[in-house]
Amino acid sequence: MIKRKINEFLTLTGLRSKGIFIPHRYIKSFKTRKYRYLEKFFNKYFHNMILNIQSITEYEDNLIDLSTTFEPEPRWNQDWFPRLDAASTYFMIRKNKPKKIIEIGSGHSSRFLSKGIVDNKIKCDLVCIDPKPRANIKNLPFINHIELKIQDLNIDNFSFDQIDILFIDSSHILMPGSDVDIIFNHIIPKLKIGALVHVHDIFLPDNYPNSWSWRNYNEQTLVATLLLSDRWSIEWASNYIKSYLYKEIEKTFLHRLPLLNNAFESSLWIKKL
Structure with a gap:
């Protein structure tokens, strides 16, 4: 909390940029609303997610061993x-047997991506783009680590x-020129069906x-719009599964x-239609 307040002070005074400050008038607070249309969209893929929950049991021994x-x-x-995030990631690699993955963040x-590739015993290129990963990924099999921000790369290459x-685990902040902007508005449109x-x-x-309100994440509002375009199917949604399908x-x-x-399970897997 103290560190956060110091960073806010440094940013507001212009002494050092430690975040993004967006001034607004006439609004004291923002009240969130229930995503009713999205509830219907997620419910549409209810059985799709149940099928994947059932299918993941094929890899029970592999995942239990990681304990x-x-x-x-x-x-x-x-x-x-x-x-659920880690298990679904391993499962998606084993099930789909990808040959090329790009991870941003x-x-x-x-580690779970690499493990899935190793256990598949097939060649797969895994490119990891992150200047400072949250965990050591050096010497992991199949990984080509690019130690730069996506904003600093020529994505046309x-x-x-x-x-x-x-595979996206970004700053979660949508601003013009941010990683979220580049990923969703310049990279995702290029993906194949x-x-x-x-x-x-x-x-x-x-x-x-609610405990994350201080982070001011807004990425999922963009994801919501993407989903409502009806050009994507939901393969896995950890939070939805934990909240509505836990009996499965x-x-x-x-x-x-x-x-x-206090660990939050929050992976979303979608497929382009």
């Missing part, structure tokens, strides 16, 4: 990329129209957690996987 691993191997005792998720999976997209920290059809989780080994207190 005894240590860094830099993928592990459960962390809250950056917890249980790396760390614990990269990447064949986004040929990738199978775009059938490509999978993962976006982390998405709580739709619910709002962001209890039927599988997933409910026995470790989950740290």
Whole structure:
């Protein structure tokens, strides 16, 4: 809290840029609303998600074994990329057998991506774009780590129209020129039909957690608009599954996987139609 207030002071006074400040008039606060149309959209893919929950049991032994691993191997005792997010990522790699993945924002998720590729025993190029990953990804198999921000790269040098999976864990802030702007308005339109997209920290059809209000994330409002274009199907939504389909989780080994207190499960997997 103290560090946050110091950063706010430095930014507001112009002494140092430690964030983004957006002034507004006449509005004391913002009241969030229920995403009613999105609820209907998510319900449309209810059975799709149940099928994937049932299918993930094929990899029970592989995922249970990770309970005894240590860094830099993928592990459960962390809250950056917890249980349902990590398990679904491993599952999506095993199920879809991608040949090319680009990940924007790396760390614990990269470890599960790499593990899925290794266990598939097929060649796959995994490009991780992140100047400072939240977890060590050095020496992980199949990873080509680019230590730059996506804003600092010429995206025309990447064949986004040929990738199978775009994996996103961004700053979660939409502003002109931000990573979210570049990803959703310049990269995603290039993806081929059938490509999978993962976006982390998405709580739709619910709002962001109240405890996160200070972060001022707004990425999922853009994701909501993308989904309502009706050109995407939902393959997995961790928050929706935990909130509305938990009885299905209890039927599988997933409910026995470790989950740290206060960890938010929030992966969204969608497919371009």
